[in-house]
Amino acid sequence: MLQLANHTPFAASIAVLPNAQGIDTLYVIVKGTATLQPTIALAEEQVPVTMADEYYGDPVHTSLKACSEMHLGKPGTDVLLVGQAWAAEGQPVTESFVSVKVAERSKHIRVVGDRVWKGGRGCSSPDPFMSIPLTWERTFGGIFIEGDHASGEQRNPAGCGFLGDRKPAEFADQLAPNLIDPRESFDRLGDEATPVCFAPIAPSWLPRRTFAGTYDNNWQTKRAPYLPDDFNARFFHCAVPELCFDRYLQGGEPIEVHGASANGPLLFNLPAPRLAIDIMVAGSNEQPPANLETLLIEPDANRICFTWRAALPCDRKALKVEKVTVNLAGARSRA
Secondary structure: OOEEEEOOOOEEEEEEEEOOOOOEEEEEEEEEEEEOOOOOEEOOOOOOOOOOOEEOOOOOOOOEEEOOOOOOOOOOOEEEEOOEEEOHHHOOEOEEEEEEEEOOEEEEEEEEOOOEEOOOOEEOOOOOEOEEEOOHHHEEEOEEEEOOEEEEOOOOOOOEEOOOOOOHHHHOOOEOOOEEOOOOOOOEOOOOOOOOOOOOOOOOOOOHHHHOOOOOHHHHHHOOOOOOOOOOHHHHOOOOHHHEOOOOOOOOOEEEEEOOOOOOOEEEEOOOOOEEEEEEEOOEEEOOOOEEEEEEEEHHHOEEEEEEEEEEEOHHHHHHEEEEEEEEOOOHHHO
């Protein structure tokens, strides 16, 4: 019987799934949780591996709360931030900015207080706020369904402010977007705007679904149930493009988060724990590398989560995998 021996303080799980080429592959997923303040330190409570996508409500109308970590692997590291925009110095404001910078990549969002659309195309002045959720529901987007006709912002069907074929009067007293691209000034209903957020992107939204591949008659007759030939592993990336790395972060990279914590800026270097994965297959020991695929920053929960993945194609030896051992690097003697 396959055994998982996890000698780290982190959560771990395993799965055998066909990879993009249809080869049975053993995946080892390890998820570590650390506190952010007063210092980066191992958290007493370790967040478990997320087994399936979790939404805030109906997946058609709400955004993704947490991404499944049971998949075939990302070609680089995603950086996500889930939380709120906080007013600086504990005083209500009508506008603020939130920024996330990791290594050479960064993203900035302008945050304005609650506004409502007036009878025409304009909106009211922003209300003062102490905090505003950093969710896709709070930025430009939306979907409109009438009979068999549907239209919407395919980058963010859960958002607000998408006019489409409707009349501006139908939006009277509805909330306008709080999260705005700093390069734009979205204060007029019907204007084009860019959805902005730091939270995960759902698999059915753009740009993720463009990487899912083609599921047509050719796929049904030649490839099903495996992934189509034009499937791209970038589909598993759920971070916004600005914070989606085409390489794996190695540790030591500087991280700055401004405007997303009631306690002020978060400034630290990415911790660099190293994992050692040993897989015993038919009496032979394999040691696939563990890559950091997801970095999730949650200031309100005072934690940061790291998700690593190791993959070993097993094909016909999948049933001969005997034991998976997870250690911190330098502790392989415990295998």
